[in-house]
Amino acid sequence: MAEPDVMVVGQVARDLVLLIDEVPAASGTAPVRRRRELLGGKGANQAVGLAQLGVDVALVGVVGDDEVGDSLLALARADGVDVRAVRRRPGTATGLIVDLVDAEGRWHYVEDLPPGTLLTAEDVLAAAPLLRAARAVVVQLQQPLPAALAAARCARRAGRLVVLDGAPTDRAGAAQLLVLADVLRADARETRLLTGAAPAGAAGCLRAARELLGRGPSLVALAVDGVGNAFAWPDGDLFVPLSDTPTVDTTGAGDAFVAALTAGLLRGERREQIARRAVAAAGATVGRPGGRPDLTEATIAAQLARIPVG
Secondary structure, rough: OOOEEHHHHHHHOOEEEEEOOOOOOOOOOEEEEEEEEEEEEEHHHHHHHHHHHHOOOOEOOOOEEOOOHHHHHHHHHOOOEOOOEEEEEOOOOOOOOEEEOOOOOOOEEEOOOOOHOOOHHHHHHHHHHHHHHEEEEEOOOOOOHHHHHHHHHHHHHOOOEEEEEEEOOOOOHHHHHHHHOOOEOOOOHHHHHHHHHOOOHHHHHHHHHHHHHOOOOEEEEEEEEOEEEEEEOOOOEEEOOOOOOOOOOOOOHHHHHHHHHHHHHHHOOOOOHHHHHHHHHHHHHOOOOOOOOOOHHHHHHHHHOOOOOO
């Protein structure tokens, strides 16, 4: 079996997506307009997105030793994701995320993620040969800090591209991770955790991105909710507005963004192209319920045409 180009270290779960008109009040009932059951979790979503973009990718995560775990691993394999580094945790139920999406496109999560579904440093180190062999390692920071640090350190020592997605709640831990990172991606809430303040608008987000560059990464990409994304490199920056796409569910938009960003960096694409394709990938995800990406050259091209230029 060939070694993967990218290792994604993150969450694997069953996603149950329910479209409803509105969330019922206490003791109330709401009919479901549409139901989807998917392979999900941020790590799995990112790995699927990378596979759709033609990248050889493997996943480091945890599922239980139950039938749901069997099903999710089969779905990942069918999507072209290498799952040999996914751990089967005895006595643990595979994680479940219920995504209630109302008529306004607002999501409401109900999660059952037992402690056993979280990665440990030992889980990560068991995958060290694959992490060292990959060209890039994407570390999803909803995982415990020791696991994230183990993955980032392993990749850094091997000279691999380290992509961090998110922000730990531990500020000291965040500092340790940032010095190991080549790339940082964060949404508005995560930016606030990292900087202590929510950036205001495009200009504020660009300032925050430049500030975070000083902590270690050579590329920072930050989201401004409902507006766009700020990108900063040591010698320049760029703001890319969102595509003009009706939003059904924002779940998974950031995961598609990270997948396209990582793929573009590995392919040596131009900076502006990388940035715009990452935003386009997110746009290709928000028009459908659930976090599963649908990244093809056609879907990305359609979104690129909807992103304002200039």
